[in-house]
Amino acid sequence: MDFAGYTVSDAIPLPPKTDYGIGIIGCGGIVNYAHLPAYNAAGFRVLACYDRDPETAERTARQHGIPHVAASIDDLLGDPAIAIVDIAVTPWDQPAIAARAIAAGKHLLCQKPLADRYDDAMRMVALAKQAGVKLAVNQQMRWDAGIQVSRQLIAQGALGVPADCRIEVSIRTPWQMWPWIAASDHLEIMYHSIHYQDALRFLFGEPEAVTSMHSRWPDQIEVGETRTLTVFHFPSDLRVTIDVNHHNWSDDAYARFRFLGTEGIITGTLGLLYDYPTGRVDTLAYQSHSEPLTWHEAALTTHWIPDAFAGPMASLMDAIQTGGEPVTSGADNLGTLRTVFAAYRSAAAGRTIPLSEIVAKGDTPGGDHLGDG
Numbered sequence: 220m221d222f223a224g225y226t227v228s229d230a231i232p233l234p235p236k237t238d239y240g241i242g243i244i245g246c247g248g249i250v251n252y253a254h255l256p257a258y259n260a261a262g263f264r265v266l267a268c269y270d271r272d273p274e275t276a277e278r279t280a281r282q283h284g285i286p287h288v289a290a291s292i293d294d295l296l297g298d299p300a301i302a303i304v305d306i307a308v309t310p311w312d313q314p315a316i317a318a319r320a321i322a323a324g325k326h327l328l329c330q331k332p333l334a335d336r337y338d339d340a341m342r343m344v345a346l347a348k349q350a351g352v353k354l355a356v357n358q359q360m361r362w363d364a365g366i367q368v369s370r371q372l373i374a375q376g377a378l379g380v381p382a383d384c385r386i387e388v389s390i391r392t393p394w395q396m397w398p399w400i401a402a403s404d405h406l407e408i409m410y411h412s413i414h415y416q417d418a419l420r421f422l423f424g425e426p427e428a429v430t431s432m433h434s435r436w437p438d439q440i441e442v443g444e445t446r447t448l449t450v451f452h453f454p455s456d457l458r459v460t461i462d463v464n465h466h467n468w469s470d471d472a473y474a475r476f477r478f479l480g481t482e483g484i485i486t487g488t489l490g491l492l493y494d495y496p497t498g499r500v501d502t503l504a505y506q507s508h509s510e511p512l513t514w515h516e517a518a519l520t521t522h523w524i525p526d527a528f529a530g531p532m533a534s535l536m537d538a539i540q541t542g543g544e545p546v547t548s549g550a551d552n553l554g555t556l557r558t559v560f561a562a563y564r565s566a567a568a569g570r571t572i573p574l575s576e577i578v579a580k581g582d583t584p585g586g587d588h589l590g591d592g
Protein backbone atom coordinates (compact mmCIF):
# COMPACT_ATOMS: atom_id res chain seq x y z
CA MET A 220 0.00 0.00 0.00
CA ASP A 221 0.99 3.60 -0.47
CA PHE A 222 1.62 5.24 2.89
CA ALA A 223 2.80 8.84 3.26
CA GLY A 224 4.53 8.54 -0.12
CA TYR A 225 6.27 5.25 0.77
CA THR A 226 5.39 1.68 -0.25
CA VAL A 227 4.69 -0.65 2.66
CA SER A 228 2.93 -3.94 3.40
CA ASP A 229 2.27 -5.86 6.60
CA ALA A 230 1.47 -9.12 4.74
CA ILE A 231 3.71 -12.08 5.60
CA PRO A 232 5.84 -12.82 2.52
CA LEU A 233 5.70 -16.47 1.38
CA PRO A 234 8.24 -18.17 -0.92
CA PRO A 235 7.09 -19.98 -4.12
CA LYS A 236 7.35 -23.45 -2.53
CA THR A 237 5.66 -23.98 0.85
CA ASP A 238 4.77 -27.68 0.83
CA TYR A 239 7.73 -28.97 2.87
CA GLY A 240 6.75 -31.65 5.39
CA ILE A 241 6.92 -30.20 8.92
CA GLY A 242 7.29 -32.19 12.15
CA ILE A 243 6.65 -30.48 15.49
CA ILE A 244 8.44 -31.42 18.72
CA GLY A 245 6.74 -29.95 21.81
CA CYS A 246 2.97 -29.32 21.67
CA GLY A 247 2.52 -26.73 24.42
CA GLY A 248 0.77 -23.40 24.60
CA ILE A 249 2.63 -21.46 21.92
CA VAL A 250 2.36 -24.25 19.33
CA ASN A 251 -1.40 -24.48 19.85
CA TYR A 252 -2.32 -20.81 19.95
CA ALA A 253 0.28 -19.39 17.57
CA HIS A 254 2.33 -21.81 15.39
CA LEU A 255 -0.47 -24.07 14.16
CA PRO A 256 -3.13 -21.41 13.50
CA ALA A 257 -0.51 -19.43 11.53
CA TYR A 258 0.65 -22.51 9.58
CA ASN A 259 -2.91 -23.57 8.78
CA ALA A 260 -3.74 -20.08 7.49
CA ALA A 261 -0.56 -20.06 5.34
CA GLY A 262 -1.29 -23.57 3.99
CA PHE A 263 1.89 -25.15 5.46
CA ARG A 264 1.94 -28.97 5.65
CA VAL A 265 2.36 -30.26 9.21
CA LEU A 266 2.75 -34.05 8.97
CA ALA A 267 3.50 -35.15 12.53
CA CYS A 268 3.86 -33.96 16.08
CA TYR A 269 5.47 -35.29 19.23
CA ASP A 270 5.32 -34.30 22.90
CA ARG A 271 6.79 -36.14 25.85
CA ASP A 272 3.24 -36.05 27.20
CA PRO A 273 1.38 -38.27 24.69
CA GLU A 274 -2.05 -36.87 25.62
CA THR A 275 -0.87 -33.36 24.80
CA ALA A 276 0.38 -34.52 21.40
CA GLU A 277 -2.88 -36.40 20.69
CA ARG A 278 -4.99 -33.39 21.62
CA THR A 279 -2.90 -31.06 19.46
CA ALA A 280 -3.12 -33.42 16.48
CA ARG A 281 -6.90 -33.70 16.87
CA GLN A 282 -7.42 -29.95 17.20
CA HIS A 283 -5.29 -28.99 14.20
CA GLY A 284 -5.77 -31.95 11.86
CA ILE A 285 -2.19 -33.28 12.09
CA PRO A 286 -2.19 -36.76 10.47
CA HIS A 287 0.42 -38.52 12.65
CA VAL A 288 1.35 -38.49 16.35
CA ALA A 289 4.95 -39.71 16.54
CA ALA A 290 5.71 -42.30 19.22
CA SER A 291 9.16 -40.82 19.90
CA ILE A 292 11.57 -38.16 18.67
CA ASP A 293 13.38 -40.88 16.65
CA ASP A 294 10.07 -41.91 15.07
CA LEU A 295 9.49 -38.31 13.94
CA LEU A 296 13.09 -37.78 12.77
CA GLY A 297 13.04 -41.09 10.86
CA ASP A 298 10.18 -39.95 8.63
CA PRO A 299 11.73 -39.04 5.23
CA ALA A 300 8.66 -36.92 4.35
CA ILE A 301 9.60 -34.48 7.14
CA ALA A 302 12.06 -31.87 5.87
CA ILE A 303 11.65 -29.28 8.64
CA VAL A 304 11.56 -29.86 12.39
CA ASP A 305 9.88 -27.14 14.44
CA ILE A 306 11.05 -27.37 18.07
CA ALA A 307 8.99 -25.71 20.83
CA VAL A 308 10.04 -27.34 24.10
CA THR A 309 11.35 -25.78 27.29
CA PRO A 310 14.67 -24.11 26.38
CA TRP A 311 17.10 -26.30 28.31
CA ASP A 312 15.92 -29.34 26.27
CA GLN A 313 16.26 -27.60 22.92
CA PRO A 314 20.04 -27.98 22.16
CA ALA A 315 20.06 -31.79 22.49
CA ILE A 316 16.90 -32.20 20.38
CA ALA A 317 18.29 -29.79 17.77
CA ALA A 318 21.53 -31.80 17.58
CA ARG A 319 19.54 -34.99 16.92
CA ALA A 320 17.44 -33.29 14.22
CA ILE A 321 20.58 -31.91 12.56
CA ALA A 322 22.17 -35.39 12.61
CA ALA A 323 19.02 -36.68 10.87
CA GLY A 324 19.54 -34.07 8.12
CA LYS A 325 16.47 -31.97 8.97
CA HIS A 326 16.21 -28.19 8.61
CA LEU A 327 15.26 -26.54 11.88
CA LEU A 328 13.07 -23.83 13.34
CA CYS A 329 14.14 -23.39 16.96
CA GLN A 330 12.43 -21.37 19.68
CA LYS A 331 13.82 -18.30 21.32
CA PRO A 332 15.97 -18.34 23.35
CA LEU A 333 18.05 -20.50 21.02
CA ALA A 334 19.87 -21.67 24.16
CA ASP A 335 20.27 -20.42 27.71
CA ARG A 336 24.06 -20.72 27.41
CA TYR A 337 25.91 -18.84 24.68
CA ASP A 338 28.31 -21.70 23.98
CA ASP A 339 25.38 -24.12 23.45
CA ALA A 340 23.93 -21.71 20.88
CA MET A 341 27.28 -21.43 19.09
CA ARG A 342 27.56 -25.22 18.99
CA MET A 343 24.06 -25.57 17.47
CA VAL A 344 24.87 -23.03 14.76
CA ALA A 345 28.18 -24.75 13.96
CA LEU A 346 26.57 -28.21 13.83
CA ALA A 347 23.89 -27.03 11.39
CA LYS A 348 26.52 -25.41 9.19
CA GLN A 349 28.67 -28.56 9.11
CA ALA A 350 25.63 -30.70 8.25
CA GLY A 351 24.51 -28.29 5.50
CA VAL A 352 21.05 -27.77 7.02
CA LYS A 353 19.33 -24.43 7.65
CA LEU A 354 18.66 -23.29 11.21
CA ALA A 355 16.20 -20.46 11.87
CA VAL A 356 15.10 -19.02 15.22
CA ASN A 357 11.47 -18.14 15.93
CA GLN A 358 12.04 -14.41 16.58
CA GLN A 359 8.74 -13.66 14.88
CA MET A 360 8.43 -10.09 16.19
CA ARG A 361 10.33 -9.08 13.03
CA TRP A 362 7.10 -9.92 11.13
CA ASP A 363 4.82 -8.14 13.59
CA ALA A 364 2.98 -5.51 11.53
CA GLY A 365 4.36 -2.42 13.30
CA ILE A 366 7.94 -3.67 13.16
CA GLN A 367 7.74 -4.96 9.59
CA VAL A 368 6.32 -1.67 8.29
CA SER A 369 8.81 0.37 10.35
CA ARG A 370 11.63 -1.60 8.74
CA GLN A 371 10.26 -0.82 5.26
CA LEU A 372 9.89 2.88 6.09
CA ILE A 373 13.41 3.09 7.53
CA ALA A 374 14.85 1.29 4.46
CA GLN A 375 13.16 3.90 2.23
CA GLY A 376 14.69 6.75 4.22
CA ALA A 377 11.56 7.91 6.07
CA LEU A 378 13.46 8.59 9.30
CA GLY A 379 16.55 10.16 7.77
CA VAL A 380 19.23 9.34 10.33
CA PRO A 381 17.68 7.36 13.23
CA ALA A 382 18.64 9.04 16.52
CA ASP A 383 16.30 8.30 19.45
CA CYS A 384 14.53 4.96 19.21
CA ARG A 385 12.69 3.20 21.98
CA ILE A 386 10.28 0.47 22.99
CA GLU A 387 8.33 1.14 26.19
CA VAL A 388 6.13 -1.55 27.70
CA SER A 389 4.24 -1.34 30.98
CA ILE A 390 1.74 -4.17 31.27
CA ARG A 391 0.53 -6.91 33.56
CA THR A 392 1.85 -10.26 32.29
CA PRO A 393 0.13 -13.55 33.16
CA TRP A 394 3.37 -15.39 34.04
CA GLN A 395 1.22 -18.18 35.47
CA MET A 396 0.79 -19.29 31.81
CA TRP A 397 4.47 -20.36 32.00
CA PRO A 398 5.22 -21.67 35.51
CA TRP A 399 8.75 -22.61 34.42
CA ILE A 400 9.41 -19.01 33.34
CA ALA A 401 8.02 -17.65 36.61
CA ALA A 402 10.48 -19.97 38.40
CA SER A 403 13.47 -18.81 36.36
CA ASP A 404 16.05 -16.53 37.92
CA HIS A 405 16.63 -14.96 34.48
CA LEU A 406 13.19 -13.98 33.34
CA GLU A 407 12.36 -10.70 31.65
CA ILE A 408 15.21 -10.30 29.17
CA MET A 409 15.68 -14.03 28.49
CA TYR A 410 12.01 -14.73 27.68
CA HIS A 411 10.39 -11.41 26.79
CA SER A 412 12.67 -8.48 25.99
CA ILE A 413 14.72 -10.83 23.81
CA HIS A 414 12.02 -10.06 21.19
CA TYR A 415 12.57 -6.28 21.52
CA GLN A 416 16.34 -6.70 21.41
CA ASP A 417 16.07 -8.82 18.27
CA ALA A 418 13.60 -6.45 16.58
CA LEU A 419 15.73 -3.40 17.38
CA ARG A 420 18.87 -5.11 15.99
CA PHE A 421 16.79 -5.86 12.87
CA LEU A 422 15.79 -2.19 12.56
CA PHE A 423 18.95 -0.38 13.64
CA GLY A 424 21.85 -2.82 13.40
CA GLU A 425 24.42 -4.13 15.82
CA PRO A 426 25.13 -2.05 18.94
CA GLU A 427 28.68 -1.92 20.25
CA ALA A 428 27.77 -1.99 23.96
CA VAL A 429 24.81 -2.57 26.29
CA THR A 430 23.83 -1.09 29.67
CA SER A 431 20.99 -2.70 31.62
CA MET A 432 19.38 -2.29 35.05
CA HIS A 433 17.08 -5.02 36.42
CA SER A 434 14.65 -5.00 39.31
CA ARG A 435 11.65 -6.75 40.81
CA TRP A 436 8.20 -5.54 41.91
CA PRO A 437 7.38 -5.39 45.64
CA ASP A 438 6.08 -8.82 46.75
CA GLN A 439 6.26 -10.39 43.28
CA ILE A 440 6.10 -14.18 43.26
CA GLU A 441 8.19 -14.60 40.11
CA VAL A 442 11.80 -15.41 40.91
CA GLY A 443 13.68 -13.38 38.32
CA GLU A 444 13.69 -9.76 37.19
CA THR A 445 10.36 -8.38 35.94
CA ARG A 446 11.41 -4.76 35.32
CA THR A 447 14.30 -3.88 33.05
CA LEU A 448 15.80 -0.79 31.48
CA THR A 449 18.28 -1.48 28.69
CA VAL A 450 20.31 0.89 26.52
CA PHE A 451 22.00 -0.10 23.25
CA HIS A 452 25.03 2.09 22.51
CA PHE A 453 26.16 2.63 18.92
CA PRO A 454 29.33 4.20 17.53
CA SER A 455 27.11 6.94 16.01
CA ASP A 456 24.77 9.33 17.87
CA LEU A 457 21.98 6.71 17.75
CA ARG A 458 20.63 5.68 21.15
CA VAL A 459 18.16 2.80 21.53
CA THR A 460 16.32 2.09 24.80
CA ILE A 461 13.98 -0.65 26.02
CA ASP A 462 11.99 0.07 29.19
CA VAL A 463 9.76 -2.74 30.49
CA ASN A 464 7.57 -3.33 33.55
CA HIS A 465 5.40 -6.47 33.82
CA HIS A 466 3.54 -5.41 36.99
CA ASN A 467 1.39 -2.53 35.84
CA TRP A 468 -1.87 -3.42 37.59
CA SER A 469 -3.58 -0.20 36.48
CA ASP A 470 -5.76 0.52 33.45
CA ASP A 471 -2.94 2.72 32.12
CA ALA A 472 -1.08 -0.16 30.48
CA TYR A 473 0.87 0.51 27.29
CA ALA A 474 3.21 -1.15 24.82
CA ARG A 475 4.56 1.34 22.35
CA PHE A 476 7.43 2.05 20.01
CA ARG A 477 8.80 5.42 19.02
CA PHE A 478 11.52 5.84 16.44
CA LEU A 479 12.70 9.44 15.98
CA GLY A 480 15.13 10.39 13.23
CA THR A 481 16.41 13.59 11.64
CA GLU A 482 13.71 13.50 8.92
CA GLY A 483 10.75 11.72 10.47
CA ILE A 484 9.16 9.94 13.41
CA ILE A 485 7.32 6.61 13.60
CA THR A 486 5.15 5.93 16.64
CA GLY A 487 2.92 2.97 17.32
CA THR A 488 1.60 0.32 19.68
CA LEU A 489 2.21 -3.43 19.95
CA GLY A 490 -1.37 -4.69 19.83
CA LEU A 491 -0.63 -8.18 21.17
CA LEU A 492 0.32 -6.84 24.58
CA TYR A 493 -3.01 -5.09 25.17
CA ASP A 494 -4.77 -8.44 25.66
CA TYR A 495 -2.29 -11.36 25.46
CA PRO A 496 -2.55 -13.78 23.66
CA THR A 497 -5.60 -12.49 21.71
CA GLY A 498 -4.28 -9.01 21.19
CA ARG A 499 -5.34 -6.48 18.63
CA VAL A 500 -3.81 -5.07 15.46
CA ASP A 501 -0.81 -2.76 15.97
CA THR A 502 -1.12 0.94 15.34
CA LEU A 503 1.51 2.91 13.44
CA ALA A 504 1.67 6.62 12.66
CA TYR A 505 4.29 8.62 10.80
CA GLN A 506 5.15 12.29 10.69
CA SER A 507 7.71 13.84 8.35
CA HIS A 508 9.95 16.70 9.46
CA SER A 509 8.87 18.48 6.27
CA GLU A 510 5.16 18.25 7.19
CA PRO A 511 4.93 19.27 10.87
CA LEU A 512 1.68 18.47 12.74
CA THR A 513 0.55 16.02 10.03
CA TRP A 514 0.26 12.41 11.14
CA HIS A 515 -0.25 9.61 8.62
CA GLU A 516 -1.91 6.55 10.16
CA ALA A 517 -1.24 3.14 8.57
CA ALA A 518 -4.13 0.71 8.07
CA LEU A 519 -2.45 -2.40 9.49
CA THR A 520 -4.24 -5.74 9.25
CA THR A 521 -2.05 -8.61 10.50
CA HIS A 522 -1.65 -9.69 14.14
CA TRP A 523 1.55 -10.71 15.99
CA ILE A 524 -0.33 -13.86 17.15
CA PRO A 525 -0.88 -15.81 15.03
CA ASP A 526 0.02 -14.13 11.69
CA ALA A 527 3.65 -13.19 12.40
CA PHE A 528 4.39 -16.82 13.35
CA ALA A 529 4.26 -17.76 9.65
CA GLY A 530 7.20 -15.39 9.04
CA PRO A 531 10.19 -17.35 10.42
CA MET A 532 8.89 -20.62 8.89
CA ALA A 533 8.35 -18.94 5.48
CA SER A 534 11.80 -17.39 5.64
CA LEU A 535 13.32 -20.80 6.49
CA MET A 536 11.54 -22.34 3.47
CA ASP A 537 12.81 -19.49 1.30
CA ALA A 538 16.39 -20.13 2.48
CA ILE A 539 16.06 -23.85 1.68
CA GLN A 540 14.95 -23.19 -1.89
CA THR A 541 17.31 -20.29 -2.66
CA GLY A 542 20.35 -21.61 -0.78
CA GLY A 543 20.40 -18.36 1.21
CA GLU A 544 20.04 -17.76 4.93
CA PRO A 545 16.78 -17.29 6.88
CA VAL A 546 16.13 -13.73 8.10
CA THR A 547 16.41 -15.04 11.67
CA SER A 548 19.23 -17.52 11.03
CA GLY A 549 21.03 -19.10 13.95
CA ALA A 550 24.17 -17.14 13.03
CA ASP A 551 22.22 -13.87 13.12
CA ASN A 552 20.60 -14.89 16.39
CA LEU A 553 23.97 -15.14 18.08
CA GLY A 554 23.97 -11.34 17.81
CA THR A 555 20.69 -11.18 19.76
CA LEU A 556 22.02 -13.61 22.37
CA ARG A 557 25.10 -11.40 22.74
CA THR A 558 22.91 -8.40 23.62
CA VAL A 559 20.82 -10.57 25.98
CA PHE A 560 23.88 -11.91 27.78
CA ALA A 561 25.50 -8.48 27.84
CA ALA A 562 22.35 -7.09 29.51
CA TYR A 563 22.58 -9.70 32.28
CA ARG A 564 26.28 -9.10 32.73
CA SER A 565 25.70 -5.33 32.83
CA ALA A 566 22.97 -5.59 35.47
CA ALA A 567 25.12 -7.87 37.63
CA ALA A 568 28.30 -5.82 37.29
CA GLY A 569 26.72 -2.35 37.30
CA ARG A 570 28.59 -1.17 34.22
CA THR A 571 28.29 -0.89 30.45
CA ILE A 572 29.33 -4.08 28.65
CA PRO A 573 31.03 -3.93 25.22
CA LEU A 574 29.64 -6.78 23.11
CA SER A 575 33.19 -7.88 22.39
CA GLU A 576 33.22 -9.17 26.00
CA ILE A 577 30.56 -11.79 25.27
CA VAL A 578 32.55 -14.78 24.19
CA ALA A 579 31.93 -18.46 23.79
CA LYS A 580 33.44 -19.87 26.94
CA GLY A 581 30.64 -21.16 29.12
CA ASP A 582 28.69 -17.90 29.21
CA THR A 583 25.49 -18.16 31.20
CA PRO A 584 23.23 -15.20 31.84
CA GLY A 585 24.25 -14.62 35.41
CA GLY A 586 26.55 -17.47 36.19
CA ASP A 587 30.16 -17.66 37.24
CA HIS A 588 31.46 -16.68 33.85
CA LEU A 589 29.68 -13.37 33.36
CA GLY A 590 31.31 -11.14 35.89
CA ASP A 591 34.86 -11.92 34.87
CA GLY A 592 35.01 -9.91 31.63
Ligand SMILES: NC(=O)c1ccc[n+]([C@@H]2O[C@H](COP(=O)([O-])OP(=O)(O)OC[C@H]3O[C@@H](n4cnc5c(N)ncnc54)[C@H](O)[C@@H]3O)[C@@H](O)[C@H]2O)c1
Binds near residue numbers: 248249270272307330
Ligand atom coordinates in the same frame (compact mmCIF):
# COMPACT_ATOMS: atom_id res chain seq x y z
N1 LIG B 1 6.41 -15.37 21.17
C1 LIG B 1 7.17 -16.41 21.24
O1 LIG B 1 8.04 -16.52 20.43
C2 LIG B 1 7.01 -17.42 22.35
C3 LIG B 1 5.92 -17.35 23.22
C4 LIG B 1 5.79 -18.33 24.21
C5 LIG B 1 6.75 -19.34 24.32
N2 LIG B 1 7.81 -19.35 23.47
C6 LIG B 1 8.87 -20.40 23.57
O2 LIG B 1 8.31 -21.64 23.14
C7 LIG B 1 8.82 -22.71 23.91
C8 LIG B 1 7.64 -23.49 24.51
O3 LIG B 1 6.84 -22.59 25.26
P1 LIG B 1 5.32 -22.89 25.64
O4 LIG B 1 4.74 -21.61 26.11
O5 LIG B 1 4.64 -23.62 24.54
O6 LIG B 1 5.57 -23.84 26.89
P2 LIG B 1 4.61 -24.99 27.46
O7 LIG B 1 5.14 -25.28 28.81
O8 LIG B 1 3.18 -24.62 27.29
O9 LIG B 1 4.89 -26.22 26.47
C9 LIG B 1 6.10 -26.91 26.37
C10 LIG B 1 5.75 -28.29 25.81
O10 LIG B 1 6.96 -28.97 25.50
C11 LIG B 1 6.87 -30.30 25.97
N3 LIG B 1 8.25 -30.75 26.22
C12 LIG B 1 9.14 -30.24 27.11
N4 LIG B 1 10.31 -30.90 27.00
C13 LIG B 1 10.16 -31.82 26.03
C14 LIG B 1 11.00 -32.80 25.46
N5 LIG B 1 12.27 -32.96 25.89
N6 LIG B 1 10.52 -33.58 24.47
C15 LIG B 1 9.24 -33.44 24.03
N7 LIG B 1 8.38 -32.55 24.54
C16 LIG B 1 8.83 -31.73 25.53
C17 LIG B 1 6.03 -30.22 27.23
O11 LIG B 1 5.44 -31.47 27.56
C18 LIG B 1 5.00 -29.16 26.83
O12 LIG B 1 3.86 -29.74 26.22
C19 LIG B 1 9.76 -22.09 24.93
O13 LIG B 1 11.07 -22.15 24.46
C20 LIG B 1 9.34 -20.63 24.98
O14 LIG B 1 10.42 -19.77 25.29
C21 LIG B 1 7.95 -18.43 22.49
